[in-house]
Amino acid sequence: MAAVNSIFRSLSEFIDQLSAIHRMLPWLLAFGMLLPLPQILAAVFNDYYVYLANRICIFIMLSVGLNIVKGFCGQVTVGHVGLYAIGAVSAALISLHLGWSFWIAFPIGILVAGLAGVIVGLPSVRLEGAYLALATLGLGESVRIMIAVTPAFGSSTGLLSIPPPTIGSFTFDSFEKYYYLVMPAAMIGIYMSFSILRSATGRAFMAVREDTIAAAVHGINVVKHKLLAFVISALYAGAAGGLFAHMPPGYIHHNNFTIIEMVTLLMMVVLGGIGHIWGGIIGAIVVTVIYDQTLEFYFYQPLLFGLSMVLIVMFMPRGIGGLIDRYLVTRKFIAVQEEKADAAS
C-alpha cells in the first residue's frame, strides 16, 4: 500500500507541475502517449485489440455523457442508448442517401440527437427516480423498435456499407486509421466534460442532484439545468453514434441499441463512480475489457453483470472513482492538519 501511495503521490505531483507550466500540457502529454497505441496493440496482440480500443473510445463518449446527466445532475435516465441510436442512424442515413461526407453527416447527427435529448429530458421536469427511469426507458426502447420496424432505418437487415470518413485522399477505412478519429474525439469529449463539470454549471448540476428545493432557493433554475444536462448528454450520445456508424465495416443494426447495451452503459457509470469526474472514463475502460475477456461465457454474462452491479451498489456505492476521491480528500486533510501541527510546535 505504501508503494502505491508514493507512486500515486509522485504521479499527481508530476501532473500538478505540468499544469503549472501550462494547463493544457497534461492533456497534450496524454494525447501524445496514446498516439502509438494501435501500433503497439497490433504488434503485441493483434488487430482485434485495436478494434477494442476504438470501442472503448466510443463507450467513453457515451458514458461520459451519461455521467453528466445521471452522475452529476442525478436524473435516472435509461433512454441514453436511444439517443445513441438516433445519432448513429441519422448520420448513417445522411451519408448513405444524400451522399454527404462524414464531416457534414456527423455534426447533423449530433444536433438531431441533441434535439431528441430535449424530448427525453422533458419528463424529468415532473418525474423523479424510478418513474423517470420508466419514462425514459419507454422512449429509448421505442426508438429501437422504430428502427427495427422501419425499412428506411435498416429494419432487420441493418444499414450496410456506410462510407468511411475521408480527408482528401486519406480514408479512415481500417481500425488502425479510425483510431485517430475516435481517440481525439474522445479526448475532446473528456476535456469538455471537465470544463463543464468544473464550472458553475457543474456545481449547479450537483446541487440539483442533491436537493432541488435548496438548489432553487439558492438561485438555480432547476428545470433549465435538468434539460441542459439531458441535452449535453444527448450531444455526447449523438457524437458516439455518428462515430460508431461510420466505423469500418460501416454497419449498424438495431441489436446494437438494446436495453442490455443500456445496462452495460449504466454499469460503466456506476462502477467508475456516479458523479465522479473520472467515473465514466474509468468505467468504460474497465467494463469493456472485462466484457471482452468474458466473451466465452456469453450465456452467463447478463448474470455476471447484474450480480456485480448489485454488489457494487451495495458495497461500493461511489464506485472506483469514489474510492480515489476519498483517498485524496483524506490525504489532503491530514496534510493540512500536519502542517498546522508543525507550525504550532
Add this chain to the structure above:
Amino acid sequence: MPLLETVGLSKSFDGLRAISNLDVDIEAGSIHGLIGPNGSGKSTFFNLVTGVYQPDPGSKIFFDGHDITRSPSHQIGALGIARTFQLLRLFSEMTVLQNVMVGYHTHVPYGFLSTIFNNSAIIKKDAETTDEMMELLEFIGLADYAGMPASELSGGQRRLLSLGRAMAMRPKLLMLDEPAAGLSPVNVENLLAIVMSLKERFGLTVLIVEHILKVVMETCDTVTVLDYGEKIGEGTPEEVKDDHAVIEAYLGQEMDDDEVRATFDS
C-alpha cells in the same frame, strides 16, 4: 418603505388554513423575529416568501419594490432573499467549498457557453470566487474543512455551513429558520455572534424564526407572533412579552408575572 411586505397573505392545504390574511412588514436593517407555537405557520410563511409554495389567490408579497408573489424560487433568490432550512438541506455529497460556491451561483460572472469556448477565463474567475468564498468560510470558521464533504461535518458545523451558503448569495434579506435548534447554549451564542457581525458587515436585514425565546428576546428589534396562521401580536420584545393574547397562545394558561418572567428568561 419596508424591505419585505406581505399583504393579505393566505395559504391553505386542502381547505386547512395554514396562513390566513397575514400582513407583515419587515423594515430594512432590522432584526425581525417570528414566533409562535408549533404549527402556527412560521415555516409555511418562509416557504411562501421564497417561492417553495404558491400562495392562495389574493395574496401579495413585495420585496424591495418587486412583486414576487408568483415568482419562481430561483428568481426570488437572485433578487436577494436568502434562507436557511430547519432541516438544513445541505448538498451533503458536495464539499464544503462547493456548497458555498453554489450559494454564489447568481453572481457567477459567466454563462454556460463560455465554459466551453473560453475556459481559461473561467478558470481565472473561478479562482477569484474561490478566494472570496474561502474568506467567507474563514469568517464562519470552516476554512479547514473546505475540501471535506458536507456530510462529514458535525451538527453545529453543518448549521454554520447552511448559514455560510446563504451568505454567499450576498442577500439583502437573510431568513433563518430555527437557527439555534439542536445547538448547545455555547454554540447558540457563537452562532448569534456570527449573525450579528454578518449583519453589521453587509448591512443585512434578518428574519429569525425561533423556538428558543431567549434568542428572540435578546436579538430582535421587532417580534411578530403567529397562532393558527394569524398574527396575534407585534411589537418590540418588551411589548410582546406583556401582551396577554401572546402569553395565552404561547403558554396556554393564566400565569402570574413571576412565572411569565421565568419562562421568557429561561
